[in-house]
Amino acid sequence: MGWRDKLPTFAKGAAQAKAVETRAAPIVGKVVEKISITAGKEAGAGKKAGTKKDAGIGKEAGTGKRAGDGKDAGAVAGAQALGALRSFSLVFLVLGLIHFLFLRGSGAHAFVSGFILLPLGAWVWFNYLKSQNVMERTTGGWVVIVAFISWYFLLGRSLSNLTYVIAVLGGILALYGVGTSGSGLKSAAAAIVPGIIFFLDVGLFSWILNQFGWGITPLAESLILFMPWWALLGFFCLPVENIILNGVKVLGVIYLVSVLAVPYIPDFGHFDQAIPGPEEFLEAEKALRERLPERENRFISNMKCIFSGDMLGGSFNIQQCVEQRQLDSELYHICQKVEGHMPRTKPFNECVERQRALRAKVVVSGIQDPTIREPTTAKFELGDYFQAKTIRRSNEPFRTRYAATFVVSNPRKLDLAVEFSCHLSRKSGRENVSGRISSLNPISFRGGNPPPAAVVCEPESELNGSYTLVLEATVRNMETISRLTRAFIGGQDERRKEELIPDIRLAHFPGQQHISQGPADFARVNFAFGNSLENPIIETPGGSVSLLFSAAIENLGRGTLSKVHLYQLKGVEGFTFDHPSCVESGEIKLYLEQQRQDRIHLATCFIEGLPPELLDPETYLGKEYELREFEALMRYDYTIRKEVQVEEKVLEATS
Amino acid sequence: MTHLMTGRHILLVLLVILAFLAGCGEDGRQGQDFRQGISEVEFRLLDNAPPERIYPRSQFTIVVEVHNLAAYDVADGELSILGLNDKYFLLSPAEQDFSELLGRSLTNPGGDKVFLQFTGVAGELFQNAEEYVGNYFLKASYRTRAEFTDSLCVNPSLYEVYDSGCKVERQKTYGGQGAPLAVSRLEEIIVPGEEVELRLTVANRGRGKAGSVLLSSARLGTEDLACEFQDAAGNKRLAELRPERQEAVLICRHPLRGSAAFMTTISLEFLYDYEVKQQHRLRLVK
Numbered sequence: 001m002g003w004r005d006k007l008p009t010f011a012k013g014a015a016q017a018k019a020v021e022t023r024a025a026p027i028v029g030k031v032v033e034k035i036s037i038t039a040g041k042e043a044g045a046g047k048k049a050g051t052k053k054d055a056g057i058g059k060e061a062g063t064g065k066r067a068g069d070g071k072d073a074g075a076v077a078g079a080q081a082l083g084a085l086r087s088f089s090l091v092f093l094v095l096g097l098i099h100f101l102f103l104r105g106s107g108a109h110a111f112v113s114g115f116i117l118l119p120l121g122a123w124v125w126f127n128y129l130k131s132q133n134v135m136e137r138t139t140g141g142w143v144v145i146v147a148f149i150s151w152y153f154l155l156g157r158s159l160s161n162l163t164y165v166i167a168v169l170g171g172i173l174a175l176y177g178v179g180t181s182g183s184g185l186k187s188a189a190a191a192i193v194p195g196i197i198f199f200l201d202v203g204l205f206s207w208i209l210n211q212f213g214w215g216i217t218p219l220a221e222s223l224i225l226f227m228p229w230w231a232l233l234g235f236f237c238l239p240v241e242n243i244i245l246n247g248v249k250v251l252g253v254i255y256l257v258s259v260l261a262v263p264y265i266p267d268f269g270h271f272d273q274a275i276p277g278p279e280e281f282l283e284a285e286k287a288l289r290e291r292l293p294e295r296e297n298r299f300i301s302n303m304k305c306i307f308s309g310d311m312l313g314g315s316f317n318i319q320q321c322v323e324q325r326q327l328d329s330e331l332y333h334i335c336q337k338v339e340g341h342m343p344r345t346k347p348f349n350e351c352v353e354r355q356r357a358l359r360a361k362v363v364v365s366g367i368q369d370p371t372i373r374e375p376t377t378a379k380f381e382l383g384d385y386f387q388a389k390t391i392r393r394s395n396e397p398f399r400t401r402y403a404a405t406f407v408v409s410n411p412r413k414l415d416l417a418v419e420f421s422c423h424l425s426r427k428s429g430r431e432n433v434s435g436r437i438s439s440l441n442p443i444s445f446r447g448g449n450p451p452p453a454a455v456v457c458e459p460e461s462e463l464n465g466s467y468t469l470v471l472e473a474t475v476r477n478m479e480t481i482s483r484l485t486r487a488f489i490g491g492q493d494e495r496r497k498e499e500l501i502p503d504i505r506l507a508h509f510p511g512q513q514h515i516s517q518g519p520a521d522f523a524r525v526n527f528a529f530g531n532s533l534e535n536p537i538i539e540t541p542g543g544s545v546s547l548l549f550s551a552a553i554e555n556l557g558r559g560t561l562s563k564v565h566l567y568q569l570k571g572v573e574g575f576t577f578d579h580p581s582c583v584e585s586g587e588i589k590l591y592l593e594q595q596r597q598d599r600i601h602l603a604t605c606f607i608e609g610l611p612p613e614l615l616d617p618e619t620y621l622g623k624e625y626e627l628r629e630f631e632a633l634m635r636y637d638y639t640i641r642k643e644v645q646v647e648e649k650v651l652e653a654t655s
Numbered sequence: 656m657t658h659l660m661t662g663r664h665i666l667l668v669l670l671v672i673l674a675f676l677a678g679c680g681e682d683g684r685q686g687q688d689f690r691q692g693i694s695e696v697e698f699r700l701l702d703n704a705p706p707e708r709i710y711p712r713s714q715f716t717i718v719v720e721v722h723n724l725a726a727y728d729v730a731d732g733e734l735s736i737l738g739l740n741d742k743y744f745l746l747s748p749a750e751q752d753f754s755e756l757l758g759r760s761l762t763n764p765g766g767d768k769v770f771l772q773f774t775g776v777a778g779e780l781f782q783n784a785e786e787y788v789g790n791y792f793l794k795a796s797y798r799t800r801a802e803f804t805d806s807l808c809v810n811p812s813l814y815e816v817y818d819s820g821c822k823v824e825r826q827k828t829y830g831g832q833g834a835p836l837a838v839s840r841l842e843e844i845i846v847p848g849e850e851v852e853l854r855l856t857v858a859n860r861g862r863g864k865a866g867s868v869l870l871s872s873a874r875l876g877t878e879d880l881a882c883e884f885q886d887a888a889g890n891k892r893l894a895e896l897r898p899e900r901q902e903a904v905l906i907c908r909h910p911l912r913g914s915a916a917f918m919t920t921i922s923l924e925f926l927y928d929y930e931v932k933q934q935h936r937l938r939l940v941k
Contacts, residue, residue, distance in 0.1 A: 371784035411783050483781055485740070499864070499898040507738055507790040507934055519782065622750065624794075627740045629781075 090248065092124045093234030099201075100228035107645060113201050114153055117230045119145060122194040128237035129190055140176055141187030143169065148195055194233070201229040203281035226297055255299050296329035298322065364533060364550045365599075366482060366526030369517035374411035376478070376521045378418070380455070380471050380642035381405045388646050395653035398462040401438065402469055402646065407452045408445045416445040417476045422457035424467040424646070433467065434460045442476075463648035471642045474562060475522070481633045482518030482525050485509075488614040489625040491541040500624060501537055508627060509536045516632070522640075523561050525632040526599075527551035527569070529607060537625075540615050547607040549582050551632060553600040563637040564588040567602060571630040574611025579603070689726040689759040690802065690833035695861040696729055696756065697722045698795055698933060701770075708940045709744075709777045715937070717746075717773040719793060723756040723766040726833030729929075730755050732797035734771055739791045744937055746775040753797075759833070777939050787939040795863075796930040800871070801834040803923045807843060809851050810916035821918050835861025836868065836927050839902075850910050853880075853921065857894070858902035863931035865901055868894045871926045875909050876919040882907035 099117060103109050122145045126138040151165045177185045235252040305321035335341050335351035342348060382404050390400050402422075410416060419442040422435035439456040457471060487504050489497070514536035518524035529549035530538050538547065551569075555561050567585045577583055582605040590600065617626040697720075704718035717736065723729055732753040736746055756767040780787055808821035823843060831837040840856040853875075859865040870892040873880040883891030885904040894903040905923075 369781075369784065371780075371786055372782060373785055374783060481782060495897065503792065503932065503934075504738070507792065623735075624737060627738055629740055629742055 087239055089124050089128065089234050089237040089239065091234075092120055093231050093238065093248070095120070096228055096231030096234050099230055110202055113198055113230070114149065117201070118149065118194055118198045121197060121230055121233050122191060124234060124237050125194050126187060126190065129187075131239070135183070135186040135190060137180060137184045138187045140173060140180075140184045141191040143172055143176070144188050144191035145194065148191075197229050197233050199281065200227075226299065295326045295333070298326070301325040301329075364516070364526045364528045364552050366516040366518060366524060366554060367512050368520045369483070372519040374409065375519040376412060376414065376416075376480075377409045378416075378473065378475055378522075378640055379407055380473065380640070381407055381452070382642075382644065386644075388644060389649070390647070391649045391651060393651050393653050398459075400459065400463060400648055402457045402471075402644075403439075404455045404457075404471055404642070405452045406443075406455050406473055408450055410445055410450060411448055413446065413448050414479060416478065417442050418445060418453075419474045419476065420455050421472045421474075422455075422470060424459055424463065424469050426465070426467060433463065435469075436460055463646075464650045466645065466647045469644045469646045471644070472639055474637055474639045476637050477565065477635055478522060478638055479633060479635050480518055480521040480524045481631050482516045482527065484516040484527055484529075484630050484632070485513065485627060486530060486536050486538055486630070487625050487627050488538045488540070488610070488617055490614075490616040490618055491539065491543065492618075492624070496624075497539070504537055504625060520556060522557040522559060522638040523553055523555050523634070523636060525551055525567060525602065525634045526554050527602075527630075527632045538614075540610065543615055545576075545608055545610050545615070548604075549577065549607055550604045551582065551602040553602055553634065555598055555600075557638065557640070559638055559640040561590060561600070561636060562639045564590065564634060565637070566633070566635040568633045569630065570633065571628065574609075574614075575607055576609030577605050577607055579605040581605070689764075691831060692833060693831040693835060693837060693860045694724045694726065694759070694833050695835040695863065695929070696732075696795065696797065696799075696931070697724055698734070698793055698931060700793075700935060704772075705937055708938055711777055711779050711939060711941075713777050715744075715775050715777060717775070719771045719773075720768060721753055721756065721771060721795070722768040723758050725758045725766070725799065725835065726760070727758040727800050727802075728755060729758070729797040729799040732756065732795065734793070734795045736773055737792040737794055739775075739789050739937070741778075743778045743780075743787050743939055744775050744789050744791075745778065746773050749773070756797075758799075780939060780941060785941055789937045789939070791935060791937065793933045793935060794930065795932075796928065798926065798928055799834065801832055801836045801925045801927070803829075803832055803838040803855075803925075804920060805829075805841065806918055806920050807841070807853075808916060808918050809843075809911070810845060811847060811911040812914045812916070821916050823916075831860060835859055835863060835929060836865055836925060838923070841921075845911070848911065850908050853907040853909075855905040855907065855923070856902055857905055857925065859896065861929070861931075863929050864898055865896045866928035866930065868896060868903065868925055868927040870905065870923060872922075872924040873907060874920075874922050875907070878909070880907045880909055880921070880923075882923070 096117065099109075099112055103112055122141060126135075126141050129135050130138070147165055147169045151162060155165070173185060173188050176188075232252075235248070238248060301322045302318070304325065305318050308321070331352045332343070335348050336343055339351055341351055386403065387400075392398065392400075406418065406420070408416065408418070420437045420439075422437060424433040424435060425431070435457045437455060438458045439454050441455075443453045445453075455471065455473070457469065485508065487508060489500060489504070492500060514534065516526050516528060518526075527550065528534070529547050530536060531547060533548055533550055551567070553561065553564065565587055567588065569583045572583060575583075582603040585603070588602070613620040614626060614628065617623045699720045699722070701718040701720060704716050706715060709715045719734060721732070721734065732755075733750065734753065735750040737749075739746060739749075751771045751773070753769050753771065756769060757763050759766040805827070807827075808823045810821065810823050823845065825843055827841045829838055829840070831839075837858060837860050838855050839858045839860070842854040844852040844854065846852070857868060868884075869890075870882055870884070873882045882905050884894040885906055887894055887903075894905075896903060907921075
């Protein structure tokens with residue numbers, strides 16, 4: 001019996017559904033009526049039935065159109081609510097929010113995101129596109145989703161497997177495309193969106209920031225901390241024909257606008273790396289989140305500032321208010337949670353004031369030197385033979401050891417000594433098992449490409465259950481040098497300056513060349529000086545010198561700056577500083593909270609004298625201006641940390 | 656036959672056209688006037704001097720060809736290389752003089768040319784950097800002159816009905832006098848029975864910057880012409896052109912005698928400083 005034969009049945013169904021509606025629950029009646037009317041209309045027009053144009057949107061169902069027939073307002077509201085709940089997009093949005101609020105960062109994050117939310121999100125997304133008439137079929141999309149999940153989670157996401165998967169997938173999609181005259185391939189392309197959402201949810205953004213050493217901007221911070229990606233997909237797919245759903249959409253837009261800042265897109269870098277897994281993304285996000293200060297949700301700050309009493313009179317700067325609230329929340333978190341002071345006590349207030357004073361100092365920024373493409377790097381790697389799960393019988397001796405590889409890239413051929421340590425901790429944090437490095441420790445790395453070193457951690461007591469294995473490597477006496485260029489024009493007259501300064505800026509300081517640059521090592525010194533810190537052209541009218549100098553340490557890696565042995569400024573012979581600490585310092589003691597900070601203020605002072613050739617280049621050198629490069633050296637210890645979930649299962653002893 | 660004859664005719668016409676084209680053109684021996692258009696001293700780096708890539712601790716040479724394509728001689732020329740960081744590129748010397756370069760003329764249609772050589776040593780790259788790019792300026796400054804000559808009609812009885820014999824052109828524009836500094840416009844204002852006022856716009860049309868412009872001589876016919884630069888302070892015949900505004904207005908006045916209109920010649924000579932800056936770069940590679 002073909003579909004055309006069923007037309008009379010559909011039309012009859014429409015009449016029956018009308019009758020049902022008056023007696024049965026509004027939902028069921030409307031659903032049946034909706035589908036029947038749609039099919040009847042399409043059949044009558046000679047079109048193919050079941051275009052689903054109105055299905056699931058409630059265009060005519062549940063909007064109260066039928067309510068005009070005399071139903072009461074309560075039933076209408078109930079129909080509205082039920083209509084909203086019928087939308088799985090809303091359900092998915094709620095699921096996404098639950099995942100964001102409770103599962104983010106936990107051990108189940110990657111599993112839930114990849115095996116539950118990804119397929120559900122794909123389903124919501126495909127249905128949404130179908131409702132928008134963008135595509136008719138979803139088979140192609142499901143083929144892509146299944147292939148991706150298989151390759152990424154089950155086949156180890158290796159490049160060799162990828163080639164095979166792409167070949168098979170390509171063949172299947174080609175045949176499918178031919179069979180559907182190309183229309184089925186739209187869903188295959190649409191499958192990219194849930195894939196991207198998955199990567200963003202597990203920390204793609206954080207991974208990119210870490211990988212390329214980009215700075216963390218307010219936008220980046222918001223995206224890392226406050227963006228529920230799966231909920232965002234559910235929100236986007238919400239239909240618009242229902243009051244409750246409309247309200248949810250409006251709230252969602254307000255949230256997005258409040259959280260997002262003006263985009264800052266850094267330069268792209270170069271990378272050549274194996275495709276990382278969700279664990280790496282999550283680790284990157286976790287490390288980045290640890291480096292970001294704990295602050296109030298920006299949405300809440302925005303709302304409180306907008307609706308605060310200050311809005312009622314006088315001038316009011318929302319952005320200033322938000323920044324102040326953000327800073328206050330960060331200080332309160334440090335003083336209350338980290339340092340353990342009770343709020344509104346004297347030690348708490350003193351702590352807040354001390355933190356404010358630290359942040360009030362000038363902190364300069366720096367950029368990665370674009371001409372140094374090979375920085376010094378070091379990391380732990382877990383090979384295919386790493387046994388995260390081990391089993392033994394209770395009567396068997398405990399012999400578990402954890403072996404990792406420590407890989408160092410040392411292009412500048414520094415003499416690096418690395419000291420290792422390890423321990424295990426329970427998730428509850430109550431039990432710590434110390435570990436011993438049974439491999440060679442410490443190890444020296446010399447040469448440009450030293451061979452990787454095996455690091456074996458031996459727990460010092462028996463394990464039973466799940467632990468977090470913490471491997472640490474402290475790189476000793478690492479040296480990083482940054483450089484800064486400045487142009488000295490002496491005391492030129494206004495007319496000459498008008499001509500000279502634009503030429504100098506264009507030729508020597510395009511883009512960000514006025515900022516100090518250094519390799520993308522573990523940390524570096526950022527420094528600047530001049531009539532103002534941002535101005536690379538130094539004027540000394542009438543021979544007077546009063547230049548501001550500032551330096552700060554920037555932690556570029558995911559680890560901890562455990563010690564700074566030495567800081568030294570080079571190329572400043574003949575300069576007079578008002579404080580010698582700006583030129584050179586011995587060991588710098590870092591507080592615990594500073595060791596994990598992104599930026600640590602080093603020194604700020606004034607330069608009160610210059611050598612004569614820089615004070616007046618025209619007279620002493622016969623030049624209109626003199627270009628000079630200065631260097632800042634830092635020698636330091638850096639600790640790299642790797643955490644791995646391990647489990648030792650102890651079975652009953654056999655008789 | 657007809658077809659062949661048509662083909663031959665076409666060929667003949669083409670040959671005639673070719674003959675005309677070959678025959679048309681300036682005969683330098685007849686007296687080419689170089690004092691037109693905008694021409695100036697050109698500076699050019701020779702190929703491979705400097706080379707595209709320079710290696711650490713190696714020597715390199717920068718050779719600059721200085722060619723005077725203007726219609727006037729230049730004097731007190733100075734060429735310097737500015738903006739190189741001595742740590743990476745040490746030049747010695749960084750400045751050289753070129754005393755006199757004759758301009759283009761009938762006896763020297765090509766204009767004088769000189770080659771200036773700068774030798775330098777490259778330093779070391781920073782740490783393990785792949786390269787260092789050093790932008791620098793080639794800056795030349797010299798003194799030169801420019802002349803302006805034109806015929807104009809002066810009619811003391813401008814508003815009389817009868818034909819005066821020559822027509823006063825209230826405003827004339829010019830395309831240059833073979834130098835970067837040029838008189839670009841002339842306005843003639845006649846106050847009948849009193850004086851003739853000539854307003855000339857003197858502007859820099861070259862690629863460089865003019866500094867001080869001195870009106871060294873001004874004549875209307877055989878008589879001296881009283882001229883001064885508008886907004887000039889101190890010496891009224893000296894204009895200091897600002898970098899952002901490279902033009903000045905020269906106002907000349909001459910008393911009118913008689914009532915008959917006459918053609919006469921205005922001739923002016925300017926002495927000025929000129930500066931040219933070009934940006935180039937050196938690349939130090941691993």
